[in-house]
Amino acid sequence: xxxTTLPGGTFSLADDLTLTRVGxxxxxxxxxxxxxxxxxxxxxxxxxREVVELGINHIDTSDYYGPHVTNQIIKQALYPYPENRRIxxxxxxxxxxxxxxxxxLAPNELRQAVLENLENLGVEALDVVNLRxxxxxxxxxxxIAEPFTVLAEMQQEGLIKHxxxxxxxxxxxxxxxxxxxxxxxxxFYNIAHRVDDALVDSLAERGIAYVPYFxxxxxxxxxxxxxxxxxxxxxxxxxxVALAWLxxxxxxxxxxxxxSSVAHLRENVPGAALALPRDALDELNAxxx
Numbered sequence: 587x588x589x590t591t592l593p594g595g596t597f598s599l600a601d602d603l604t605l606t607r608v609g610x611x612x613x614x615x616x617x618x619x620x621x622x623x624x625x626x627x628x629x630x631x632x633x634x635r636e637v638v639e640l641g642i643n644h645i646d647t648s649d650y651y652g653p654h655v656t657n658q659i660i661k662q663a664l665y666p667y668p669e670n671r672r673i674x675x676x677x678x679x680x681x682x683x684x685x686x687x688x689x690x691l692a693p694n695e696l697r698q699a700v701l702e703n704l705e706n707l708g709v710e711a712l713d714v715v716n717l718r719x720x721x722x723x724x725x726x727x728x729x730i731a732e733p734f735t736v737l738a739e740m741q742q743e744g745l746i747k748h749x750x751x752x753x754x755x756x757x758x759x760x761x762x763x764x765x766x767x768x769x770x771x772x773x774f775y776n777i778a779h780r781v782d783d784a785l786v787d788s789l790a791e792r793g794i795a796y797v798p799y800f801x802x803x804x805x806x807x808x809x810x811x812x813x814x815x816x817x818x819x820x821x822x823x824x825x826x827v828a829l830a831w832l833x834x835x836x837x838x839x840x841x842x843x844x845x846s847s848v849a850h851l852r853e854n855v856p857g858a859a860l861a862l863p864r865d866a867l868d869e870l871n872a873x874x875x
Contacts, residue, residue, distance in 0.1 A: 591641070592606050592607070592608045592640070592641050592642065593607070593608050593830075593833060593855070593856070593858040593859035594606075594607030594608055594833045594841075594858065595607060597793050597795055597837070597838060597840060597865035599714075599748065599769035599770060599793075599794075600748060600760060600769055602747070603672065603713065603714070603747070603748055603769060604819040605644040605674075605795070605840060606641065606642050606643050606644050607644075607839070607840050607841060608642060608644075608829075608831060608833075608841050608843075608855055608858050609642060609644030609645065609646055609674075609797075609840055609841055609842045610634075610637045610642050610644065610645050610646065610842065610843070610844065610851070611643055611646045611647075611799070611844030612634070612646060612651065612656050612659075612660060612844065613645040613646075613647075613648075613651050613656065613842060613844050614844040614845055614846045615630040615634070615651070615655070615659050615660075615844075615846055616651045616652040616656050616657045617652070617655070617656045620651050620652070620685075621622075621652065621685035622652065622655065622685075623652070623655050624846065625828075627659065629846065629847075629848075629875070630659050630663075630846060631659060631662060631663040632848055633845065633846060633847065633848055633851055634659065634660060634663035634664055635663055635664070636848045636851055636852070637851065638664065638668070638671075640851070640852075640855050642674050642855070643668075643670045643671055643672050644674065644675045644840065644842070645660065645671070645672070645673050645674070646772075646797070646842040646871065647660060647673060647674070647675050647676075647677075647707075648675050648676040648677070648703075648718075649675065649677075649699060649702045649703045649864070650676075650677075650679050650680055650681050650690075650699070650704055652681075652696065653680070653681045654702065654706050654843065655700075657675075657703060657706035657707050658706050660673065660707060661705060661706065661707055661708045665708050667709070670736065672713045672714070673707060673709070673712070673713050673714075674713060674714040674715075674716065674750070674770070674797075675707075675712055675714070675715055675716070676715070676716040676717075676718045676752055676772070677690070677696055677699035677703070677715060677716075677717060677718065677737070678690060678691055678696070678699075678716075678717050678718035678719055678733065678752070678852075679718055680695065680699075687722065689719075690718065691732075693732070693733075693736045696717075696733055696736045696737060696740075697736065697740065698742055700712065700715060700737070700745055701744065701749045702744075703715070704745065709746055710745075710818055711744060711745055711746065712745065712746050712747065713747050713748065714735055714740055714746075714747065714748045714749070714750055714769060714770065715737055715740075715746045715748075715749060715750070716749075716750040716751060716752040716770065716771075716772050717730065717733055717734055717737055717749070717750070717751050717762070718751075718753055719733065719751070719753060719754055719758065720752070720753025720754060722753075722774075722804075722805070723753075723779075723800065723804065723805075724753065724774065725753050725754050725755045725758065725772040725773075726753075727755065729758075729761060730754065730758045730761055730762060731761055731765060734749075734751070734761070734762045734765050734766070735765055737749055737766075738765050738766035739767070739779060741766060742747070742864065748767075748768035748769045748770075749762070749766055749767070749768050749769065750768050750771060750772060750795075750797075751767055752766055752771070752772040752773065753774065754770070754771065754773065755774055756784075756785050756788070759771060759785075759789075768794060769786070769794060769795060770794060770795040770796070770797055771789060771794060771796050771797065771838070772797040772798075772799060773785075773796070773797075773798065773802075774798070774799055774800050774804070775796070775798035775799075775801070775832075776798060776801050776802065776803065776828060776832070776874050777808070777810070777813065777828055777831050777832075777870050777874065778799060778803070778810060778873045778874050779803075779810050779874070780874040782796070782855075786835065786836050786838070786839070787836065789838055790836050790837060790838040793838070794838065795838050795839075795840050796836065796838050796839055796840070797798075797839075797840045797841075797842055798824075798832055798839065798841070799826045799832070799842065801825070801829055801832060801841070801843060802824060802828050810873050812869050812870060812872065812873050813827060813828070813870065815869065816862075816866045816869055816870060819866070820860065820866065821861075822857060822860050823826040823853060823857060825843065825853070825854060825857060826853070826854070826857025826858065826860050827860065827862070827866075827870070829841055829843060829854065829857060829858040829860075830857070830858055830859070830860035830861070830862050830863065831862060831870050833858055833866070834841065835869070836863055841858060843858075
C-alpha cells in the first residue's frame with residue numbers, strides 16, 4: 587500500500603530541508619527498552635523499507651538507541667540513501683552497561699556522539715542534530731550555551747547541516763538561537779500534556795518546526811475516556827486520533843510515531859489523515875483542562 591500523498595504534506599525547515607510532516611521515529615527498532623539488538627532484525631529492516639515506500643522522507647533516530655543498533659539498521663536498510671531522505675538525530679545522552687540513560691553533554695562526549703552518528707549512518711554530514719538536554723519527559727533549567735556551542739562549531743566544520751534542541755524551555759531555545767540558528771524543537775507534547783501550547787504557537791510564527799514525542803503518553807500510556815470515546819465514535823484507533831489532533835494543532839507540527847511493525851506503520855500513516863470534526867476537537871482539547 588504505497589502512497590506519495592502523506593497527511594499534512596510537507597514543512598520546509600530551511601531552503602535545503604523539507605520534511606514530510608508525517609515522519610518515522612526509529613527508537614523501537616532496537617531491542618526491549620531501546621537496548622541491544624531487536625529480536626528480528628529482518629523485520630526492522632522491512633519497516634524502514636516500508637517507510638520509504640510510503641513516501642516518508644523524515645526519519646528520527648539517535649546513536650544512543652541500542653546504542654548504535656538503530657543507526658546500523660537504518661544504514662543496512664536504506665544505504666545508499668535517496669537524495670531526498672532526511673535523517674534527524676540526537677546527542678546529549680548515553681546508555682550505560684545496564685541500559686540506563688545518562689546525560690552526556692561534555693564537549694568530548696558530544697563530539698564523539700556526532701562522529702559515531704556519522705559512522706553508523708554512513709554519511710559525511712548529518713542533516714539535523716538535536717541537542718537533548720532535559721530528562722525523558724521534562725526540561726531541566728540552566729544554561730545550554732556550552733554544549734550547543736560545541737554543535738555549532740561542528741556545524742561550521744561541515745559535519746552538521748542544521749541544528750535543533752530537545753526537551754528544552756523557551757529560555758533555552760532563545761539562548762541556543764543567540765549562538766546559531768535552530769530549525770526544530772523536539773519536546774514531550776500530546777493531547778493531555780500541553781505545557782508547550784504557547785511555545786508551539788511562538789515557534790510557528792518563526793517558521794521553526796515543533797516535533798512532539800510520546801503522542802500517547804510514552805512510558806506511562808495515556809488513559810483517557812474522552813480519547814476512547816472519540817476513537818470509538820469515529821471508528822478509528824486511539825493512535826490515529828492522537829496523531830490527527832497533533833497535525834491539526836499547528837502547521838509547524840511534525841510527527842515521529844514509532845513502531846517495529848509494518849502493519850502498525852501502515853495504520854499510523856493513513857490514520858493521521860483522519861479529519862477531526864469540531865465536536866471531537868472540543869472534547870479532545872478539554873482533556874488537558
